Amino acid sequence: MDKFINMLEINNLHCKIEGKPILKGINLKINKGEIHAIMGPNGSGKSTLANVISGHEDYEITKGNIYFKGQEINELSPEDRAHEGVFLSFQYPVEIPGVTVTNFIKTAINESRKAKGIDEMPSSEMLKKIRAKASLLEIDSNFLSRSLNQGFSGGEKKRNEIFQMAMMEPELAVLDETDSGLDIDALKIVANGVIKCSHEDNSVIVITHYQRLLDYIVPDFVHIVMDGRVVKSGDKDLAKKIEEVGYDWLKKEKS
């Protein structure tokens, strides 16, 4: 059996939203078991990249390819990508009134199982898993019966995203500014949750503005995105340099 090593490969990716080019030739290669950080100034295309990887239909790919586990997924719907193992932790998770956290995650898991031709997860197993993952993220059971993201604090929303990630056990998790809106204690809990879920068979992309998250989730590689391109790649020290001196030197280097 062919064993893939490349989790995600992005070649010369260009994309537009409402006619406006945002990504202008992204190249990225992520192997199994690796953690990559993506940094960059506001408006550089980081969140767009996260959305394009997840298959958001507002973003039109005009050039280039995305391969996931060796398969081209340019045309794959968001739900099919999710079934294949792509997970996006949203920067701004949406509210769904009247749908509890438990009901939502149960539906998500069972829809993915259905797509793979597996029977629904038995309730007892589901419950056990929910308990385990909730305790991992220090979530109490009241939280699970609240309406999804409704009235959640910023920290609760992000914790809920990572809880869903832990439940769905994706092969590729894209964390879009998961650290924004978190105080230091919440940040530690969330980061710790990510670390505990990450292993040699899955990969993580951490999109962030700040170095501090990377103190907890230590990346193997750091990429700087500016104006729709990866302008520099390096190891965790690159993130530290950015934190100290900002992005200006890269602009100069580029020109």
Add this chain to the structure above:
Amino acid sequence: MAYTEDELKKELETKEYEYGFYTDIDSETFPVGLNEDIVKAISKKKNEPEWMTDWRLDAFKTWKTMKEPEWSNLKYNKPNFQDISYYSAPKKKPDLNSLDEVDPELLKTFDKLGISLDEQKKLSGVAMDIVVDSVSVATTFKHTLEEKGIIFCSISDAIQNHPELVRKHLGTVIPKKDNYYAALNSAVFSDGSFCYIPKGVRCPMELSTYFRINQAGTGQFERTLVIADESSYVSYLEGCTAPSRDENQLHAAVVELIAHDDAEIKYSTVQNWFPGDKNGKGGVFNFVTKRGICHNRSKISWTQVETGSAITWKYPSCILKGNNSIGEFYSIAVTNNFQQADTGTKMIHLGKNTKSTIISKGVSAGKSQNSYRGLVQVSPFAENARNFSQCDSLLMGNDCGAHTFPYIEVQNKTAQIEHEASTSKIGEDQIFYCNQRGIDTEKAIALIVNGFSKEVLNKLPMEFAVEAQKLLEISLEGSVG
């Protein structure tokens, strides 16, 4: 491949009405038109006593002087009342003891609807009085109920066998001349259900009636009367499906509930009549008058899931006459394509310490219009009346409408009235969020709408909550915008 909005729309348009079939049952139908002779003929056909015939004739006289109301937020071609046949009954007028004696065609119809009587009998403990067109053909569980002194039968049977009860209560909550459609119903009602729960008796099962409209071009004028005597309890469910037909079918039912001191009536409706096709052709016109009266410390709860009909005009109401009585109204109305609904409630606070709760959820999709219209009235003598109203609307797409017409009339300073309203739209961001978690668009819409409707779905009897949830998913055929 990704599921685009256009594809969704296309698929929805081609979805046939689930229960759109027509059963060929040998029927006897009156000639079209309405006059005194027809009213008399209906009464005679049903072998009614003179007082009943006179009652009908009086209603007919009143109706002739009345005008069809035009205040609702509905646009439709008024039915031609002289173009309708006012009586249709399965010919083999049955006197049945078991299902074996029922017309096999009819049984097949029930099978298609998934409401096989046998199954119902055995599995769910639901007693049903089935109305096909206008005359009851089968009543189950009668004997179990009889042991408790509960009367559950067709209104025709009640007129024959319990005339004193009918005569005492009929038209006391909704007078003959209450409104145009109620007057019409009073004159020509063909059949319906009657239910009496004696003092102190708790009805051990959900009482359920399945109404169906079967004969093309036949109006349906059911009459339902539920009487809960002191300290009794009953939960009643009506559920409706109808075959898909081209011409508009008029439906003008009247439901009267009477809750004596310390009694409780829970009345739930799942309505799924043919809503018309995607171009707005056909569909049932539903003009219903439903009202209950609460005596001291009694309670009436209306719960409705309205997904069908081309036109819905319906305001299940409570007259809180007794002190410490409680009225509740929980409603989900879903409209799609060209459906129009103008629905809500009236809570009339007359007694002291009366309480009412209104939870109304409207879901509009396609080019439909969905209106909530509600009245909360507190009389000068209703000390410490309390009302809480919540009206939420959910929109799908850009071509539908949601409207709220709350009327609040308070004549007593001690009243506490709260009204909350919200309008939201299913957002593409919500859909994408669900998609990203592996939930496809159709399932996502169902999930969001079920969440939106939860407070009302939770009020339905268990057996029907699942059915109602399914119905929402079927009717939802909305587009996302």
